[in-house]
Structure formats: structure tokens, C-alpha cells
Amino acid sequence: MIFTGFADEAGKDLDTQIKATQELGWKHISARGIDGINIHDLSDAAFGKAVDQLDEAGIKIAEFGSLIGTWAKSVNTDFSITLDEVERSIPRMKKLGTNIVRVMSYAQEPWGSDQQEQERFRRLREITARFTDAGIITAHENCMNWGGFSAEHTLRLIDEVQDLKLIFDTGNPTFQRDRSKPNTDGSFPWQDSLEFFHQVKDHVIHVHVKDCINPVSDEVEPVYTFPGKGQSHVTEIISVLSKSGYKGFIAIEPHVATVFHAKENEIDWQQCYNSYVKYGEDLEKIVFSITHLV
Numbered sequence: 001m002i003f004t005g006f007a008d009e010a011g012k013d014l015d016t017q018i019k020a021t022q023e024l025g026w027k028h029i030s031a032r033g034i035d036g037i038n039i040h041d042l043s044d045a046a047f048g049k050a051v052d053q054l055d056e057a058g059i060k061i062a063e064f065g066s067l068i069g070t071w072a073k074s075v076n077t078d079f080s081i082t083l084d085e086v087e088r089s090i091p092r093m094k095k096l097g098t099n100i101v102r103v104m105s106y107a108q109e110p111w112g113s114d115q116q117e118q119e120r121f122r123r124l125r126e127i128t129a130r131f132t133d134a135g136i137i138t139a140h141e142n143c144m145n146w147g148g149f150s151a152e153h154t155l156r157l158i159d160e161v162q163d164l165k166l167i168f169d170t171g172n173p174t175f176q177r178d179r180s181k182p183n184t185d186g187s188f189p190w191q192d193s194l195e196f197f198h199q200v201k202d203h204v205i206h207v208h209v210k211d212c213i214n215p216v217s218d219e220v221e222p223v224y225t226f227p228g229k230g231q232s233h234v235t236e237i238i239s240v241l242s243k244s245g246y247k248g249f250i251a252i253e254p255h256v257a258t259v260f261h262a263k264e265n266e267i268d269w270q271q272c273y274n275s276y277v278k279y280g281e282d283l284e285k286i287v288f289s290i291t292h293l294v
Contacts, residue, residue, distance in 0.1 A: 001241065001287055003280065004028035004062035005252035006208075010276035011269060012036055014050055018057045020273055024280040027058065030208075030251040031096065032065035040066055040088045051095055062249045063100040063139075063167075063206060064093050068127060071144035075106040075116050079123060086127055090134045100137050100206055100249075102167055103127060104145040105157060111149075111179060111188075120146050121160040132163045139206055141167040142196070148172060150180035150191065151199035158203050166203045168196075169253070170232045171210025175222040190214045194233035197240065207241065207250045209234055209283055224255040227283045235286055242290050250287070254279040 007017035007029045014034050021029055031039050034050055042050065054061070067073070068085050089101060105120050128138040140147055140157055147154045158164060173191035181189050197204075211230035212222040227234045238250070257268065257275040 001238075001246060001250045001291075002028060002062070002248065003252075003284065003287075004030045004249045005254075005276070005280060006030045006032050006065060007276070008033040009254055009257070010273045014053050016269075016273065018053065018059055020276050020280075021059055022057065023277050024284075026280070028060050028062040028249065029054075030063050030065055030249075030253075031061045031098070038067050039064060039092060040085050047092060047095075054096070061096040061098040062251065063102055064089065064096070064098055065102045068101070068103040069106045069123065069145065070104045071107050071148075073106055075109075075120050075123070075146075079126075082123065082127065083130075086130050090131065090136065093136055094134070099135065100139055100167075101131055102141050102206075103138055104141055104143055105147040106145055108144055108146060108149065111177075115146055117146070117156075121157070124157065124161045124164065128161050128164050137165055137205065138163065139165045139167040141169055141208065142172050142200075143169065144172070144176065148176055150178050151196045152180040154196075154200050155203075158200075165205045166200055167206045167208060168200060168204045168237075169208040169210060170197075170234050170237055171208075171212050171222075171224070171230070171253075171255070174212050174230065174232045175215050177218070187218075192233075193231075194236050197233075197237050201240070201244070206248055207237075207246075208253050209250060210253050210255055212255070226254075226256060226279055227252075228286050234283075235290070238287055239290050242287075250283070252276070252279050252283055 003026045010020035131138045142148045147157045173193040173196045177188035178191040211232040212224045215222040257272040
């Protein structure tokens with residue numbers, strides 16, 4: 001397994017992201033944002049500067065965490081906005097030398113309302129086709145999007161969208177209801193990360209590691225923990241990956257000091273940096289303890 005991480009959780013600026021990566025002894029970053037701006041939205045000058053910084057540091061980009069179809073975007077938004085993001089992403093990914101782009105299946109509508117499934121499928125087919133034509137792998141993440149409703153929803157995407165692959169996030173199921181299960185006592189049960197993973201693992205090409213505890217209700221954020229300390233079955237999932245001979249990337253997305261969508265005035269960046277490095281070190285210990293036994 002190759003370690004990487006969303007280093008924008010360690011610092012907004014790329015110098016800090018590179019510093020944290022090098023402190024861990026890693027050679028890869030999972031690219032998402034620089035100075036609070038997603039890679040596909042950076043100016044040409046800012047992007048060119050970032051490429052030079054990465055080249056000078058000898059750091060490669062493992063994946064591009066785009067904002068295409070994210071949980072923050074409705075499927076009713078103008079599709080041209082999405083296609084523009086795709087077209088801006090392709091040349092930048094080629095310049096960075098990365099061939100995995102993270103996409104989602106647009107925001108979840110309230111359960112019981114029209115989810116416009118066919119429109120989601122149509123859009124993802126077009127998105128994936130454009131990336132495939134450019135030699136780039138499109139990978140859907142099981143976040144707060146339509147595919148994240150359950151493993152069955154994710155597998156439906158695989159059936160409906162040719163060439164689509166999966167990124168599995170260990171933590172995301174822990175704070176989402178499983179819409180494939182019976183609704184008892186007025187609510188659906190929380191998803192089980194290990195169960196979800198076993199159902200989709202044949203299509204997984206990349207892994208994100210978060211860990212957390214089931215939230216007290218749907219209206220609050222879960223409590224995020226260091227890897228192996230929550231209810232996301234991080235150790236068990238890594239064990240399954242190891243036994244299967246998985247050689248791909250495993251990316252940390254800690255959220256223990258902040259979350260990606262937190263407000264700027266809520267963030268202690270020194271704490272973010274320190275916890276990011278500790279998170280990476282803790283994950284290394286888990287992985288090495290497992291791979292040593294396999």
C-alpha cells in the first residue's frame with residue numbers, strides 16, 4: 001500500500017502541505033485545495049506555481065479530489081458548470097501526472113422525495129466518458145451523495161455507468177443511514193463500514209481513511225477519531241485489503257482537528273498540522289502491524 005493524504009487538512013498553503021508530507025516521509029499528496037481553492041478552480045498562474053513547487057519537492061499527486069458532483073451540489077444545477085470543471089481538470093491532471101479523479105453523484109435529496117436517478121446516471125455517464133477518453137479513471141466516493149445512500153446504491157452506479165470505479169471511504173458509512181435496510185422505530189440503521197466495503201470491494205481502486213463514532217442524531221457531525229479508535233472498522237478493512245494483495249493508495253482524511261467544510265474562524269491550523277502528522281503515523285503503525293502478519 002502507498003500512503004498519501006488530503007494535505008489541505010494540514011495547511012491551506014502548498015508549502016505547509018508539502019512540509020507535512022515530507023515529515024511523514026511520504027511522496028504523495030491527494031490534491032484537493034490550495035489556499036482554499038480547488039485545483040480545477042485555481043488561476044493558471046497559481047496552478048503553474050503549484051506544479052513547480054511539487055516538482056521541486058519531488059512530491060507526486062496520487063489522486064485529484066475534484067468538486068465534480070459533490071454532496072454540496074444539487075443534481076438540478078446547470079450541467080454546463082460540471083462539464084466546465086471536467087474540461088479544466090483534464091489538462092491539469094495530465095500536467096500533474098495523476099490518473100484518478102474523485103467524483104460524486106450529487107447531493108442527496110430528502111429521503112422519500114424524487115432523487116432524479118436517471119439524471120444522475122446521465123450526468124455521470126457523460127463525466128466518466130470524457131475522463132475515459134482522456135485516459136483518466138473516474139472514481140466515485142461513497143460520501144453524502146446519492147451513491148452514499150447504501151452499498152446497493154453504489155453498485156447501481158457501477159451497473160449504470162460504464163468505466164466508473166470506486167473510491168471507498170472507511171468513515172463515511174459510519175454517519176450515514178442505510179437506505180437499503182428496513183426503517184424501524186422511525187429511522188434507518190446506521191451503515192456498517194465493513195459490510196459496505198465487502199459488498200463493493202471488487203470495484204474499489206483507491207481508499208480514503210477516516211474513522212468516527214456514530215453521531216447522536218442526523219443533524220450533528222459525528223465525533224471523528226484517530227484511525228482504529230472509532231466505529232469505522234479501519235483495521236479490519238485494511239486487513240482485508242492486505243490479504244487481497246491490494247497495492248494501491250491509501251489516503252488519510254483525518255477530520256480530527258477540522259472538517260473540509262468548516263468555517264475559517266473555527267480552524268486552529270497548528271492543531272491541524274500536528275494531528276495530520278500524528279494521524280499518518282498512527283495509520284502507518286496499523287498497516288505495518290497487519291502487513292507484517294500477512
